[in-house]
Amino acid sequence: MEEKKLDTNSLIGFLLIGAILLYMLWQNQPTPEQLAAKEAQQEQIDKNAEADLGTEAIDSNQNIALAQQKSQIGDFAYSLELPSAKDDFTTFENDLLALKINNKGGAISEVKLKTFVNYDSIPVFLVKEGTARFNLNFSTADNRTLNTSDLYFEPSYSTNGNNTVLSMKLKVSEDQYLEYIYTLKPNDHMLGFSVRSQGLSGTFNSNQAANFEWDLKALRQDQSITFENRYTRLSYEYDGDKTSKLSQAGEDEEDLENVSWISYRQHFFSSILVPDSPLKKARISSFDLVDDETIDTVYTKRYNTKFPINYAAGELAYDMNFYFGPTYNKVLEKYNKNLEGSIPFGWGIFGWINKAVFSPLYAWLSSFLSYGIAIIVMTIMVKILLSFVQYKQFLSQAKMKILKPELDAIRQKHKKDKMKAQQETLALQNKAGASPISGCLPGLLQIPVFYSLFMFFPIAFELRQKPFLWVEDLSSYDTIAELPFNIPFYGDHISLFPILASIAIFFYMRMTTGQNMANQPVQEGMPDMAKMMKYMIYFSPLLMLFFFNNYASGLSLYYFVSNLISIGIMLVIKNYIIDEEKVLAKINVSKAKPKKQNRFQKKMAEIMEQAEKQKAAQERRKK
Incomplete structure (x- = not known):
């Protein structure tokens, strides 16, 4: 058997490869200065999470995601470079409501009712992170489709009299943007909401309407899931003063016209969409999420509403409101919108x-x-x-x-x-x-x-x-x-x-x-x-x-x-x-006394007399 000998050339090759790998690892390792800078940057990011939104930083992992979105959305790339463009929340509250607006999507991500608790003494949340979707879908002039739920908005506060106003802007530039405007009055359950655009008439494809979507999973609030789910239902008003509702059980959907309001009722609490002018068209749906009432169920129903928003001179301008509060006629009546019609008092004379x-x-x-x-x-x-x-x-x-x-x-x-x-x-x-x-x-x-x-x-x-x-x-x-x-x-x-x-x-x-x-x-x-x-x-x-x-x-x-x-x-x-x-x-x-028969009694007597005659005739024929 021939003795194997070490190949000198192979040995030299392995040594060279190893040396190159070691050099690359040494060359790419962070210097002490870089490590210190990175630690300082992380500390600054943590501090900025509680600081003013205008000075918040973007962490390194999110830079990758933002860069990917930037390549997809073109003109709206400016919104990804905002100092506040990160997954953070803007708080917004009055004496009755505490809200969180997500910078991503500019959407309502949490609604807490300050004056109520559920059956387990936990504050009542009508919306929590992950239970609602709030999106505006639109097409651009170059035939791209964008969803605002994927994009980042820049928040800013202002006041209008006693009202607090929160502006969420999705910017193309400083003077070109899509804006969500939230208005909250003191001691009020109604939240004003407006959609506005400025300088985007050449960006939008105004031949296709923008589509607004509001999706919500109703959280359980009552002790009896059976009882609560029976009174958790989507109802709406249309054609001025007519009210109706979707099915209480299973899955149901409907296309509507001339809609005054849409109520996501959660038994004793409601989230109600109230447009300033009736929706010309809307599609609504409801899905029962309770499969087994004997287990600890978190959600009762899933609701969804979609409706188009048309452009005016190439720009978006639409006003609506959201009611977040108790399903209580004493509270609902003060808005003079017939919102109390969402309460199931009963039909016809029973409701009256x-x-x-x-x-x-x-x-x-x-x-x-x-x-x-x-x-x-x-x-x-x-x-x-x-x-x-x-x-x-x-x-x-x-x-x-x-x-x-x-x-x-x-x-x-x-x-x-x-x-x-x-x-x-x-x-x-x-x-x-x-x-x-x-x-x-x-x-x-x-x-x-x-x-x-x-x-x-x-x-x-x-x-x-x-x-x-x-x-x-x-x-x-x-x-x-x-x-x-x-x-x-x-x-x-x-x-x-x-x-x-x-x-x-x-x-x-x-x-x-x-x-x-x-x-x-x-x-x-x-x-x-x-x-x-x-x-x-x-x-x-x-x-x-x-x-x-x-x-x-x-x-x-x-x-x-x-x-x-x-x-x-x-x-x-x-x-x-x-x-x-x-x-x-x-x-x-x-x-x-001689009894005078009424019309009904006379008719009955005639019928019985006729039946007796027919019976007698049948007996004679038998004989």
């Missing part, structure tokens, strides 16, 4: 009753009573007002009870002729003035009140975080016990007020439904009906128990008190007002 009656009534009561006592007092007032309805119902029940033996005799007499039995039954009820319909109609009058109050309590901002007895927050559920597991449709806790309300409903239904069934005459198929009604006596309170366990305790308190009062009114009417002997005497007098 809430806005005209219950909302001002409760506001007045709660001005001198505790919020829980105000609910009880308002409930008593409503029940007293509707007590005549219960009187009519019980009077009808008393008449049916007295007539029951005669009605049973009629059905026994005409066992084989149901049509004849029905005719005589109606005739007797008509003479006695004891039609079952007369007992139902007064009950229908309670439905608008019942539904209006059902809509009112969940959206009553006055109840938010107000305690009563063992309840910490009347706008949320009360908890007397935490469960180590989650029950579907019920939750992982036990609330006491829904239990009390369910018990009261059970006894109320047992008194009313049971009595109604006992007063009904015996007829075929009746046992099945009685069994179904008996099940309803138990099913309705159980449904109440499950449905309201995650609802506002103020609503459960109302139902509890309301049914207790109804039971009391029933007992008073039954035992002290309605005298069955007097009722019987009136029935006998009414039966003795």
Whole structure:
């Protein structure tokens, strides 16, 4: 085997390469002076983060990103060389709002409501870093498309009377720029916002409208994510005074015209876009972000709005406002923009009753009573007002009870002729003035009140975080016990007020439904009906128990008190007002008088008479 020898030329080559590498490393290492300068520069950058925005520096890593953007945006490269062109924020606040505006994009990156906290005693943020996108998209004369969210603005403050004004400028040069102007009044939830451009008519492609986009993920604020998400919704006003909304669940979108405002409602708080002049066109969308209500969810909905802004003489000029504050009609009404129309008072007559009656009534009561006592007092007032309805119902029940033996005799007499039995039954009820319909109609009058109050309590901002007895927050559920597991449709806790309300409903239904069934005459198929009604006596309170366990305790308190009062009114009417002997005497007098039939009764009699003739004809044909 031949012995391997070291190749002298190879050895020399490796040594030369190694020497070159060592020289390059030594040549490129920072000198002590450079290291000191770098440390000083870093210290200066850290200090400038808290200093005036006009003197802030750009760190070395960001220089690379800025250089890349500079090569892409051409005429707008000047904005990348501004001393404030870095990822920093400009603060902006008054007594009610604390805002942060990101220099990058000139956009609102944080909105904190100073006077409110959420269910976890943390300040309410309607916008936080990463939850909102605020962008103006436009085309340039050389067919490039730019997004302001990618570009850097230079901030500057000024005042206009008592108002604070923040200007964010995206500059091409000192006298050519795109400007966002934010105006904040003292002690106000409304933020003025204007888009302006100067000297850019030759830069914009004015044949294509600029497009404004506002995207927001709604942060959770309430204890019950189920309850909050049900009342978190996008609503809007269009064509002057018409209001509408997107779907509460799932995903929904719509193209709008002539839009006065767009509300991103987050139950008790709202972010509302209010343009100075109606938007000619807009596209809105909503997406439900709650996949599983049993886990700790951070967000409820995602909202998006896009609309075009047209050029005037080649420049941009558009004014709008943003409302950031409580979804409270007392606050919203002062802007005279019908913003309170974003509150779900209910449709039609239900909304009218809430806005005209219950909302001002409760506001007045709660001005001198505790919020829980105000609910009880308002409930008593409503029940007293509707007590005549219960009187009519019980009077009808008393008449049916007295007539029951005669009605049973009629059905026994005409066992084989149901049509004849029905005719005589109606005739007797008509003479006695004891039609079952007369007992139902007064009950229908309670439905608008019942539904209006059902809509009112969940959206009553006055109840938010107000305690009563063992309840910490009347706008949320009360908890007397935490469960180590989650029950579907019920939750992982036990609330006491829904239990009390369910018990009261059970006894109320047992008194009313049971009595109604006992007063009904015996007829075929009746046992099945009685069994179904008996099940309803138990099913309705159980449904109440499950449905309201995650609802506002103020609503459960109302139902509890309301049914207790109804039971009391029933007992008073039954035992002290309605005298069955007097009722019987009136029935006998009414039966003795010739009874004139109304149009409906005549029509029913004709129909039944015609049906009897047809039945008789069919029997003759069979024979």
